[in-house]
Amino acid sequence: MPEPTYDEDLERFRESVEEKVGQEIHPDTAMGDHICWFFLNIPVELNGETFDAEVDFDLSEDGVEPMYAEIYVESGTDREEKLSEVGTRLEAGDEALYEYYLDEDEVGDVMADLREAHAEVYG
Numbered sequence: 001m002p003e004p005t006y007d008e009d010l011e012r013f014r015e016s017v018e019e020k021v022g023q024e025i026h027p028d029t030a031m032g033d034h035i036c037w038f039f040l041n042i043p044v045e046l047n048g049e050t051f052d053a054e055v056d057f058d059l060s061e062d063g064v065e066p067m068y069a070e071i072y073v074e075s076g077t078d079r080e081e082k083l084s085e086v087g088t089r090l091e092a093g094d095e096a097l098y099e100y101y102l103d104e105d106e107v108g109d110v111m112a113d114l115r116e117a118h119a120e121v122y123g
Contacts, residue, residue: 009121010035013059016117021110027059034060037067042107044069046100047082053100055107057114061122064114066107069100 006014010027017025017038027036036059044053053069071087073080075096087098104111 004029010059013117013121014038016120017114020113020117032058034058040110042069042110044071044100044102044106046086049079049082051079051083055102055110059118064111064118066102066104066111069102071098071100072096073098 004026006027006029010029014025014027017023021040023040025038025040027038029036031037037056038059039054039056042053042055043050044055045051051069051071051073053071055069056067058065058067070090071083072095073083075092075094080096083098083100087100089096090099091097
């Protein structure tokens with residue numbers, strides 16, 4: 001499968017984000033109504049527990065905004081119980097998948113880097 005190609009601005013944004021946050025991103029230009037969606041793996045604290053989350057972002061010419069986090073957790077555990085108080089269960093099994101709509105301040109450090117990368121490319 002060939003590597004996706006992006007326009008010059010999106011490629012510059014992708015490179016800047018990867019440099020700032022230390023993670024590769026794979027923009028999906030087919031998702032959303034704007035330039036693209038992409039995700040970053042970010043720890044999110046909920047109800048006193050830290051969860052590894054895949055946080056999806058929406059990139060537009062006007063800015064970059066977090067949308068939601070997808071979090072896997074072992075089913076039937078105290079961690080799942082805490083997550084179930086704030087998230088929506090999407091899938092069950094040995095591991096349950098939850099969706100959690102977060103506020104920007106819950107990923108504040110990353111948002112600063114994303115806004116800086118956005119300003120460098122899109123003004």
